[in-house]
Amino acid sequence: xxxxxxxxxxxxxxxxxxxxxxxxxxxxxxxxxxxxxxxxxxxxxxxxxxxxxxxxxxxxxxxxxxxxxxxxxxxxxxxxxxxxxxxxxxxxxxxxxxxxxxxxxxxxxxxxxxxxxxxxxxxxxxxxxxxxxxxxxxxxxxxxxxxxxxxxxxxxxxxxxxxxxxxxxxxxxxxxxxxxxxxxxxxxxxxxxxxxxxxxxxxxxxxxx
Amino acid sequence: xxxxxxxxxxxxxxxxxxxxxxxxxxxxxxxxxxxxxxxxxxxxxxxxxxxxxxxxxxxxxxxxxxxxxxxxxxxxxxxxxxxxxxxxxxxxxxxxxxxxxxxxxxxxxxxxxxxxxxxxxxxxxxxxxxxxxxxxxx
Numbered sequence: 001x002x003x004x005x006x007x008x009x010x011x012x013x014x015x016x017x018x019x020x021x022x023x024x025x026x027x028x029x030x031x032x033x034x035x036x037x038x039x040x041x042x043x044x045x046x047x048x049x050x051x052x053x054x055x056x057x058x059x060x061x062x063x064x065x066x067x068x069x070x071x072x073x074x075x076x077x078x079x080x081x082x083x084x085x086x087x088x089x090x091x092x093x094x095x096x097x098x099x100x101x102x103x104x105x106x107x108x109x110x111x112x113x114x115x116x117x118x119x120x121x122x123x124x125x126x127x128x129x130x131x132x133x134x135x136x137x138x139x140x141x142x143x144x145x146x147x148x149x150x151x152x153x154x155x156x157x158x159x160x161x162x163x164x165x166x167x168x169x170x171x172x173x174x175x176x177x178x179x180x181x182x183x184x185x186x187x188x189x190x191x192x193x194x195x196x197x198x199x200x201x202x203x204x205x206x207x208x209x
Numbered sequence: 210x211x212x213x214x215x216x217x218x219x220x221x222x223x224x225x226x227x228x229x230x231x232x233x234x235x236x237x238x239x240x241x242x243x244x245x246x247x248x249x250x251x252x253x254x255x256x257x258x259x260x261x262x263x264x265x266x267x268x269x270x271x272x273x274x275x276x277x278x279x280x281x282x283x284x285x286x287x288x289x290x291x292x293x294x295x296x297x298x299x300x301x302x303x304x305x306x307x308x309x310x311x312x313x314x315x316x317x318x319x320x321x322x323x324x325x326x327x328x329x330x331x332x333x334x335x336x337x338x339x340x341x342x343x344x345x346x347x
Contacts, residue, residue, distance in 0.1 A: 085232065184259045
């Protein structure tokens with residue numbers, strides 16, 4: 001939380017002062033692309049390390065390598081049909097698995113209720129120092145590169161018919177989001193355009209069931 | 210306001226063209242979001258309800274305003290990255306720009322073929338940086 005608030009304040013200030021615009025003009029495109037390739041690679045490695053804990057014959061029927069191989073085969077088999085809604089299929093299957101798992105393990109099923117958002121969780125100065133010092137400072141550069149500058153370039157590349165959002169608008173958006181949610185215990189967030197990392201996502205999702 | 214109106218029109222048209230594909234695409238980011246969100250909730254660092262409600266509202270707002278599939282995602286570094294990876298990629302990138310005078314073409318971002326041709330090189334550099342730093346720390 002503290003890291004998110006810190007990053008939000010810095011990105012917001014930089015955007016309002018126009019510094020993000022200057023940084024975007026100065027940073028060469030391949031560095032932005034390099035950061036993105038690194039992010040994609042890191043996600044693939046993460047998916048791989050999650051899968052490495054699984055085996056074909058596991059005591060749990062819904063969490064084994066068999067499902068991961070099945071998901072990959074379907075994804076690969078339908079790769080010539082880009083309109084095939086693979087993620088939807090895997091999501092529904094995962095939902096069914098989760099429901100069966102909860103219902104058969106004597107766990108309590110989720111119930112409907114109202115949520116009162118106004119019990120703010122304000123970080124103490126100590127929490128702020130640790131959170132912002134360890135995670136936040138490193139995140140500032142990545143947020144600016146990956147979530148503001150790269151999103152502008154990706155938007156131009158992938159959706160040339162749409163007006164690309166300006167880096168200042170994106171920066172203010174990231175700042176606003178973190179400065180709203182984090183006070184209520186929400187996870188720090190930033191922007192991104194769904195990209196090539198998606199290939200591994202079916203496996204990650206299944207592995208997490 | 211003009212951007213918002215054109216975004217709305219574009220969003221409706223896109224959804225009508227391929228509704229199932231759009232719904233499937235909207236689930237794509239769950240693969241990175243869910244593992245982190247469940248881990249952080251289990252660890253007691255975040256409130257799951259607040260996270261779901263706020264990120265849902267932000268997703269709707271940014272999609273309606275910008276009119277592009279701009280997901281609200283998790284800041285990877287806080288959870289996944291170590292700062293030295295980012296530093297490694299950046300510094301090796303800068304050294305390479307300086308050493309090979311690539312900057313003359315790099316500073317013209319509108320030459321996509323050249324910059325995309327560099328992918329392989331950048332990937333290798335970044336990976337090598339990562340491996341070196343990682344082993345250095347062990």
